[in-house]
Amino acid sequence: MGKIGETTLEIDLTALEHNFNHLKLRLQPKTKFLAVVKAFAYGSDMVAIAQKLENLDVDYFAVAYVKEGRVLRDAGITKPILVLHPQIANLGEMIDRCLEPSLYSPRMLREFLKVASEKEQKNYPVHLKFNTGLNRLGFWSTDVDYILEQLKDRDALKVISVFSHLAASEDSGEREFSLRQIDTFKRISVEISQKLGYQPMRHILNTSGIINYPEAQFEMVRSGIGLYGYGNDPKVDPQLRPVATLKTIISQLHKIEPGESVGYNRGFVSDGYRITATLPIGHADGIGRQYGGGKTFVLINGKKAPIIGNVCMDMIMVDVTDIDCKEGDEVLVFGGDLSAEQFANTANTISYELLTAISPRVHRIIIV
Known part of the structure; x- marks a missing residue:
């Protein structure tokens, strides 16, 4: 992965062109x-x-x-x-x-x-x-x-x-x-x-x-x-390419002892020694509270890191106990190996809602 310094939404115009051409091929010439x-x-x-x-x-x-x-x-x-x-x-x-x-x-x-x-x-x-x-x-x-x-x-x-x-x-x-x-x-x-x-x-x-x-x-x-990049059909989705990729970074790592809690309302209580990573993205950026509680994950160095506790306005915490990572490392929220549809499904919603919720304060990067 390349290095980023903040939460970013990459918009791949080459993927857009691919999707446009793929759909056009399904149409009559006129x-x-x-x-x-x-x-x-x-x-x-x-x-x-x-x-x-x-x-x-x-x-x-x-x-x-x-x-x-x-x-x-x-x-x-x-x-x-x-x-x-x-x-x-x-x-x-x-x-x-x-x-x-x-x-x-x-x-x-x-x-x-x-x-x-x-x-x-x-x-x-x-x-x-x-x-x-x-x-x-x-x-x-x-x-x-x-x-x-x-x-x-x-x-x-x-x-x-x-x-x-x-x-x-x-x-x-x-x-x-x-x-x-x-x-x-x-x-x-x-x-x-x-x-x-x-x-x-x-x-x-x-x-x-x-x-x-x-x-x-x-x-x-x-x-x-x-x-x-989404066809509402698992057979069609592989033929399309997600245009948007949401990335963030690890702001801080914490060592959590047994019985310690993480986040508001003690939404997560550790049953053992854990390591958590705090990420600079939250429900004000479009990652709603429904994604907390351990059912949704992000990818860090290719491995799943579940979102634990309650999603905060500007931050989420993920469990990285079994992941080799450090502060400043890049985090994939969705796109590429983790589609927006997969991410959304963990909270019983759809890619449309997740994609359109991404806040204007998230920095956009256009990839041509």
């Missing part, structure tokens, strides 16, 4: 690729990730909120950007920044139509989201006539795409449910295109959808977690 870079590109570095993907000629980006789209535009990103969850307070800025809204409810449609008309827009690109079973955001299939009535005889907006979101595309046990969602989406798309008089782009597949339902690619697919 299928467009939308890269999801919301939540600081899943906890990494949204600008560096988007710049790399734009250089790779990705077709579209998606963010959750207008603020994220603003960051990308300020960084010089020129590709179309879909805002998945716009808020009414930001609709004017959305137009000013050339961001494209997901219109997911009658209220959002009315409000955006109003703002676009006030700004004298013509054929401003919008995306209609339909709820086919996730029950989170989206119009109902019965809203189609209402949508078309609102758009009738008005040229402020143009429907660029119609889309939905699979609820359980990674779960083989829910295949029937996913296929019903896809069929429902097909019916809605046909009705929309017939009544509009043209065919907008259609997209319903996320990363697991790309892998498990290739027949439903339509004109575009969306990928988030797959770009960052």
Whole structure:
């Protein structure tokens, strides 16, 4: 391992390119690729990730909120950007920044139509989201006539795409449910295109959808977690490369005697002579308290060191009794030989939560 002097998150753009190309190979030649870079590109570095993907000629980006789209535009990103969850307070800025809204409810449609008309827009690109079973955001299939009535005889907006979101595309046990969602989406798309008089782009597949339902690619697919190295499938994960690697160092070693405790609330009480290492990372950095108690481990010199006691705000303590190590040695939290998915599974959570929780105060290093 190389030497580091603080907690760092390494972001490997070569791994990103590998994942992008791997997923592209699963697509038909004409299928467009939308890269999801919301939540600081899943906890990494949204600008560096988007710049790399734009250089790779990705077709579209998606963010959750207008603020994220603003960051990308300020960084010089020129590709179309879909805002998945716009808020009414930001609709004017959305137009000013050339961001494209997901219109997911009658209220959002009315409000955006109003703002676009006030700004004298013509054929401003919008995306209609339909709820086919996730029950989170989206119009109902019965809203189609209402949508078309609102758009009738008005040229402020143009429907660029119609889309939905699979609820359980990674779960083989829910295949029937996913296929019903896809069929429902097909019916809605046909009705929309017939009544509009043209065919907008259609997209319903996320990363697991790309892998498990290739027949439903339509004109575009969306990928988030797959770009960052995780396929939600132990058979697929080895084909991808984790983009983010979280490392830290040993700040101090302690010799603990039998009966001594470690950390807040005496979360760990030693049953013998132990050696512990204190690391400069804690729940303020994104390693939550659920990872304490000995069930989660980090790697030090290739060996497992369990996190003991309670995770502190800025520190964790690990058991290094059987590990040859010293103060200043590098520690692998996740990435490489210990994936974020493995780390997250120890606390019954998922890689998404772990990755997106990494605090901005953790120093980012971009590896090109």
